[in-house]
Amino acid sequence: MADYQGEKFKEFLKTRNISVIKAAEMLGVSRNTVYQYFGSSSLTRETVINIITHFNTTEEEVFGIISKKPYENARIIGELPEENPENTRFIEISPGRYRMSVPLVEYQAKAGYLMEYADHTFIEELPRHEITVSKYHRGKYIAFEVDGDSMDDGTINSIPDGCIITCREIKRDLWQSKLHTHKYPNWVFVHRSKGVVVKQIKSQDLDTGVILLHSLNPNKDLYPDYEIHLDDVLQIFNVVKREF
The missing domain is CATH 1.10.260.40 (lambda repressor-like DNA-binding domains)
Incomplete structure (x- = not known):
């Protein structure tokens, strides 16, 4: 090399x-x-x-290096068009291995994200976060930097302060069905008044649209379970990867 x-x-x-x-x-x-x-x-x-x-x-x-194959074993898969309006990018680094690049909302940008989440220009100007994946994923992905310890219980399941979570958006037309919490236990809710929150789902009432959210931190005086209504939610994501 x-x-x-x-x-x-x-x-x-x-x-x-x-x-x-x-x-x-x-x-x-x-x-x-x-x-x-x-x-x-x-x-x-x-x-x-x-x-x-x-x-x-x-x-x-x-x-100053001339290569007959500028990317050698890497192949640019490129940007997905309609399925990924927020510019998810893939680079093949070896057969069946890809670097997936998504926009990153750092903790200091969360207030701005709440106001500009639908602005394509705002999303394009965000820094980016990369993870390694084994296939070409479709859908809308974004990463968030976690602040606070509400989801830290000291175990391997924690999402501690400073953790980067890569998330996939759940389309609004699927909100009327139960959110599948077995495969994806951790969720991000972009809420009109509470902002960007990372929680687990304790219960769901499909008739009323009320979801009971749960924090992993065992201190329930500081982090009690609480209810939100889907009418007050702007976006829902499931957490697909945590990086510490």
């Missing part, structure tokens, strides 16, 4: 007048990770693919 000098990536950003903050947003990583790239003498192949894909460039332009 060829050595990919992080210093060359740093110089590439300078030539394009791209800040570290902007680079981190485009790559879907933290600023600290970008600085780690700068100091690396041998970036991983996956990182190189991520760089040349999201900056719409080539290995030669960034690293």
